Amino acid sequence: MQAVQFAAHGDRDVIEYGEFPDPEPDRGEVRLDVKAGALNHLDVFTREGMPILDLDFPHIPGSDAAGVVESVGADVARFEPGDRVAVTAGISCGECEFCRHGEHSLCVNYHLLGEHVRGVHSELAAVPAENLVPVPEGVSWETAAAAPLVFQTAWRMLLTRGELSSDESVLVLGASGGVGHAAVQIADHVGAEVYATASTDEKLDYARECGADHAIDYESEEFATEIRELTDRRGVDMVVDHVGAATWRDSLKSLAKGGRVVTCGATTGGRPETDLNRIFWNQLSVIGSTMASLGEVDDVLEKVWDGTFEPRIRETLPMSEAARAHEMLEEREGFGKVVVVPDGEL
Ligand SMILES: [Zn+2]
Known part of the structure; x- marks a missing residue:
């Protein structure tokens, strides 16, 4: 597959768009055919590097995406191939005292797709099924990708x-x-x-x-x-x-x-x-405050899907122009969300 990636922390010139091995869905994961991704300032900070980060290079950035379920790993019952879904980036253990109280973003092992582990700005992504929210027909891929994190x-x-x-x-x-x-x-x-x-x-x-x-x-x-x-x-x-x-x-x-x-x-x-x-x-x-619980994600995205809230799309770029997308965030150009789509989808 093609993926936005970088092999070291640094300025925007470390960003490349090229071949990367196709991810295989693990137990509890689905493989997503990514239709759109969106950027957050987090993508810039992760690329530049932060003391807490110890990444497995090359790193694929991206915490927001939406697409179609392409295949499912073992023990996935909520989704099947063909389902339209959006990704929520927060990964929680499900077992600590905070998770057991439904406070997923307080999880003692909380981490984010795209920040601590490989993200979703790629043609395919293996994502825990728990991190997916169904997207109704009629909601655009750009909207579905732009909404979850913010x-x-x-x-x-x-x-x-x-x-x-x-x-x-x-x-x-x-x-x-x-x-x-x-x-x-x-x-x-x-x-x-x-x-x-x-x-x-x-x-x-x-x-x-x-x-x-x-x-x-x-x-x-x-x-x-x-x-x-x-x-x-x-x-x-x-x-x-x-x-x-x-x-x-x-x-x-x-x-x-x-x-x-x-x-x-x-x-x-x-x-x-x-x-x-x-x-x-x-x-x-x-x-x-950090991110949200899975229930809160469902609640707010419901109001995006029904049009109560609307993420503004600043610009949509091919993933091969990911460096330009990072520049738009760093230079605070425009208003709302910058979306990237796999080059083949444009
Ligand atoms: Zn936990």
Whole structure:
């Protein structure tokens, strides 16, 4: 098969698209004929290398994909060849105390397809059946591939971990990114007052289209100051921050007394200067969130399949142009998700 792959960590020029042995489905796995994959910032970080990673090179990146079940390994009862499915990347052991409570993303052995083990940006992929969600006819491959990682992340952040309610206000940072645009849609669906930041007029307009009541240009004004003005100095009940070091102080400054900041990532760095005085005096909560449980994945994807939520497709590229796809994420070009499809499928 053909696969996006790299034999060492590094810049975008380590990415190749070429021959790779066909994967065989193990017990409990299916082999997927991949129709589309989508990128996440995680793909860039994995390619660059992180201290926790010890990859088996060549590594195939990619945590999001959708396609057709081509064959099934032993002990797979949920799927048969021909089924349309989307991949959810989180792999949990099913046996630890957290898995037994249905908290799969707290699993003590939690790891992600594409990050810790080979991913799905390839013509074929062997994936645990547990990691597949049925995709109805009528849902495009691009949509099915683009939704799982960011929508489950935003869903758990806002609802399970953040417990956002309809009489509250929420600020979503970086509304033009994958998690950001999912978070705006979910917050709007809940009925909360939604504030969003983005950097260009086009991105601000799209944040409003996604459901933001107020869109703030973070390039031209300090968003914490703007939030104070827009809320009569009160601040918001919740901030959704996946940006990290660059925004952390302003995220805390944007919160109302008793407010909470939910973090699921730190694309600009994970060790920000923080302000403990502000945290204790204003009685703020700092809440972490990662991916979602399998049940949460089912719940949120149901709402993507029925059109309640819609992943915006920024661009669709052949997998042979995966390096260009990585560049679009690194340069923060455009809005929403970058999709890659096997060259033969274009
Ligand atoms: Zn577990």
